[in-house]
Amino acid sequence: MKIAILGTRGIPNNHGGFEQFAEYFSVYLASKNHDVYVYNSHDHPFQKKNFKGVHLIHCYDPESKVGTVGQFIYDLNCILDARKRNFDVILQLGYTSNSIWYKLLPKKPVIITNMDGMEWKRSKYSAQVQKFLKYAEKLAVRSSDFLISDSIGIQDYISKKYHRESEFIAYGASVFKNPDDDVLTKYNVGANKYCILIARLEPENNIATIVEGYHKSETPHSLIIFGGLNDFGEKLQKKYSNDTRIQFVGANYNQEELNNLRFFSKYYFHGHSVGGTNPSLLEAMASNTLIIANNNIFNKSILEENAYYFDNSDDIRSMMNNESLFSQKGNFATNNIKKVEDLYHWDIINAAYEKYILKKIK
Template sequence: MPSVAIIGTRGYPSYYGGFETAVRKLAPYLVEQGWDVTVYSRPAGTRADDPGRDPRVRVIETRGLEKKSLSTLTYGLTAALHAAKEKPDVALVMNVANGFWLPILKRAGIPTLVNVDGIEWDRAKWGRFAKWVFHQGGKWTAKYGTRMVYDSHEIARRWKDEFGLDGEYIPYGGDPVDQDLPVEPGLTHRGYALVVARFVPENSIPEFLEAAPHIAEHTEVVIVGSSGYGGELDDHARALAATNPRIHWLGHVSDDRRLFSLWQHCAVYFHGHTVGGTNPALVQAMALGAPVVARDTPYNREVTGATGAFTDGAIGDIVATVSRLAASRDVEDASSALKQRARESFSWEAVNARYLESLRYVSSERGVDLADA
C-alpha cells in the first residue's frame, strides 16, 4: 500500500482555512484509492469526536509553539522530523514556511509535493522579518522541494519568473448544495450583503468595515470572521454590530452548513482578498450561487472570469458596487452564472484526482511504482 504524509496544516479534520479544507477532502479520497494516509496535526487543531472524521486516516499530533509567528515553523519542524523516521513514500507539504524543513525529508529519501500557497511575502499582515522568513522559505522550497503545486496560474507565473520553476496547477474545489438551506434567523433571502474573511488588512476588512454603515442604509450587512487574536478590527466589528441593528457580526463560523446558508441566501458576497491564488472561500461561495463583488486582482479575475463584479477597493467604490448589485434585477442571473462556473472549473472530484496523479508522479523520484494505486 503506498503511503503519504501530509505536513503543514492544523490537522485532520480541521476547519481553519483553505489548506485544512483541502485536506478534509483529499485524505479520505486517497484512502479510497488504496493509500495509507497520515496527517500531522496540532493538539488544539482537531477534535477526536468530529463526526466528519474518517477513522481510516491516521492522525499524528506533534508539538509546537502556539504563537502567531512561530506556530507554522515549529509544528512543521516536529512533523518533518517524525515523518523522516517513518519514511512514507511521498510527503505532501503545505506552505513555503515549511521549506526550511524540506532538507530533512530529502535526506530521508522522501520526495515532496509542495503546495506553495500564495505569495506570503506580499501579505500586509506580516512584518518585515516575517516577510523575509517566508521569502527565504520560498527559496528553500524551490531548492529542496521535488515538485510544486500552484493553486492559480498567476501564482505559477510568479514562481516561474522568480524561481524558474514549473509545477502542477491544482486549484481548490467547492461543494455544491442541491437544496435550499434554512435562512439564518433574523435574515431574509437576498436581503443582506455578506463578507467572510480573516481579519487581516490584505482581505480589505478595514475598508469594508468603513463601508458597512453606508451599505446598511440600503441592505443589511453580515460580517463573518475575526483576527483570531483580538485587536482593533475585532473591536471595530463589535462596535458596528452594537450600534447599528442592520449590521451583524457573527465572528468565526466553523459550522459549514451555517456558513453555506449565509452564502446561498446573500444578495452580495464581498470578496476582498488581494493576495493569494485561487481562494477557497471564493470558490465555495460561487458553488453556492452567491453573487460576487470581488477586489479587482488577477487572482480573483482568474477565478470568477466574466461572471463576477469588481471593485478597486476604495471605500466609496465598495459601497457603490455592493449596493448596486444588491439592488439589481440581475442578481439571480449572476448567481446562476457563478454556480455554473464553479461546477465546470472547480470541483473537488477533479482537484482530488489531480493531487493523486501528482503524488504518483512525485513518488517516482523514490523509485516507487504507484501506477496502480
Template sequence: MIGTRGVPAAYGGFETAVEEVGRRLVERGHAVTVYTRGSDQREREYLGMRVVHLPALRQKQLETLSHTGLSALHAITRKAPDAAFVFNAANSPFVPLLRGRGIPVALHMDGLEWKRSKWGARGRAYYRWAEEFGVRSADALIADAPGIADYYTEEFGVPTELIRYGAPILEGAPVDGIRALDLNPGAYHLVVARFEPENHVLEIVEGYRASRATAPLVVVGSAPYAAEYTQRIRAAADGDPRIRLLGGVFDQDLLDALYVHARTYVHGHSVGGTNPSLLRAMGAGTAVIAWDVNFNRETLGELGWFFESASEAERHFTSLEDDSTQVPVLSAAVRARAEEFFRWDDVATAYEKLAARIASGNSVHPVARRARRAGTTA
C-alpha cells in the same frame, strides 16, 4: 500530508484541501497519513485517513514551524511513505530532512505570504527566504492559481504544478439558522474573512455604511493577532444597525446556510491564490462582489462586480439595492463555473498523479536547486 492544522478541516484552505483530497485518495485505495495539531477530536482515523496528533508551540511565529518540525521528525523515524505533501512555503526548511530520508516531497507554496501585513519585517523577510529555499529544495512545487504559477516562472524560472482548490457544491441549506440570526433568505450581503488589512474588511464596511442599501451587511470573522485593525472595523460599524458583526462562526452547517441564502458574497481578499471562501460562495450559487485583483478575476472568470476602494464598494451596494435581474443571472453563472472548473475529484486526481510521478523519481530538483530570484546572481 504535513504542515497544516490537519483534519477535521475547520480552519482554512490548506485544511480543506487535505481533507477533500485525502478522503478521495483513501477511496482510491491509497494509505494517507495526516499530521494534525489543535484538534478537539483525538481519533487516530478520520474518513479513512490515519491521523497523527502532535503538539505545537502556541506562539504566532512558531506554531506552524514547531508542529511541522515535529511532524517531519516523526515521519523520518517510521517507515518511509512513497511521497509527502508539505503545505506552506514557510515549512520549506524541513523539506531536506524528509528528502534525506528518501521521501520525495511536493511543496505547496501558498499565496505569497510575505506580502501579508500581519507579519512584521522579520516575518516577511523569513517568508521570502523560505520561498526561495523551497524552490531549491523540493521535488515539485504546487501553485493553486495561474497567477501564482506565473510568479514562480517569472521570479525563479522553475515550473510548478497548477492544482487549484475545489468548490463545495451546495444544493441548499435550511433557513432555521439564519432566521435565528434575524436574517431573511436573499436579503443580506455576506463577508467571511479574517480581519487583516489585505482582506479589506474595513473598506467593505466603510463602503457599505456610505451606501443606501437596506439589506444588512453580515460580517463573519475575527483576527486573534490584529486587535488594532479589528477595532477600526468595529468603529466603522458602530451605530449602524444594518451592519452585523457576528465574529467567528465555526458551525459549518450555519456557515453553509449563510452562504446559500446571501444576496451577495463580498470578497475583499487581495493576497493569495484561489481562495476557498470565494469558491464556497460560487458553489453555493451566490453572486460575488470581489476586490479587483488577478487571483479573483481568474477564479470568477470575470463573473462578478469588482472594487478597489470603499467608494467603489459603496457604488455596488447602492446599485444592487434595486437590482432584480443581474443578481440571479450571476448567481447561476458562478455556480455553473464552480461545477465545471473546480471539482474536488479533479483536484484529487492531480495530487494522485503528482504523487506517483515524484515517487517514481520525477523531480524538478536537479533544475531548481540553483534557482535564484530574478535579478540576482548565483
C-alpha cells in the same frame, strides 16, 4: 502509496483553506486504498487517531502559548516524526514555517509543495517578517522536488521569479443543492435582505475597505461578518459599533450553515488580495450567491466576468446604493456554478492531485 500531508493544523477542518483541502483530499486518497497520514496539532479538537480511513498523527504545537513562533516548532516536530515513517511522498501545504527545516526532511520520499500565495505581500507583517517570508519561499522552491500552484497567477510568478515549473491545480468545491432558510432566523435576517463576508480578519482581505464602504452606503440591509475576532477585527468592530447593520459574529466552521447563508444572501463579499485560488471563493461560487470581489488577478482569473469588482470603499458604497446590480444574480450565479461543476469540483481536483503525485513517484 504511503503519503503524508504536512503544513496544516489538522483535520477535520476547524481553521482554514489548507485544512479544508487536506480533509477532502486525504479522505479521497484513503477511499482509493492509499495509506494516508495527516499531521495534526496536539491540541486539535479531534483527538482520535483515525478520521474516515485517514491516519492522524498529533504533534506538539505550542502556538497557543508562545504565538506565531510556535508554528516553527510544530512543523519541526512533524518533520522529525516523518523521518521515522518511510513515506513515499510528503505533500507540504504552504512553506511559511516549514521551509527552514528542509535539510531535516527525509531523503526517501518525493517532496511536493503547494506554494500557496505570496505570503510576503501580507500587510499584517513587518518589513523584517516579509523579508524572511521571501527567503522561506526561496527555500521551499529550492528544496522541493515538485511544485504545485493553486492559481495561474502563482504559476506565472514562480516561473518568472524562480524559473521553475509548477503544476496548476486549484482548490475544489461541491455545488450546494439543498437550501434551507431556517438558519436565517438565527441571524434575524430575510432572504436577499443581508450581505455576507467570510474571511480571516486581516488587512490584506480588505475587511476595512468593505466595512467602510458599507457604512457609508444607504442600504438598510445587514452585513454579517464571519471571522475570528483578533486585534484587527476588534478595532473594526469598535469603530463601527454604532452602525447596527454591521455585525461581527466570529468564526463559523459549520459548512451547511454557511452554505445556506451564502445561498440566501444578497451579496457575498470576497476581499482576498494575496494568494491563489481561495477556497472560500469557490465555496461562494458553488452556493448560488452574487459575488463582489476585490479587483486582482487571482480573483479575476477564477470569476472572470461573473462578478462585480471593487478597488476601494467608494466602489462598495456605490454598489450598495445601486439596486439594479442585483438583477444579475441569476446569470452570474448560474455561470459560476457551471464553472465549479466543470473545473473545480472536488472529484476533479482530488483526481488531478492523485494523478500528478502518482506520475511523479514512478
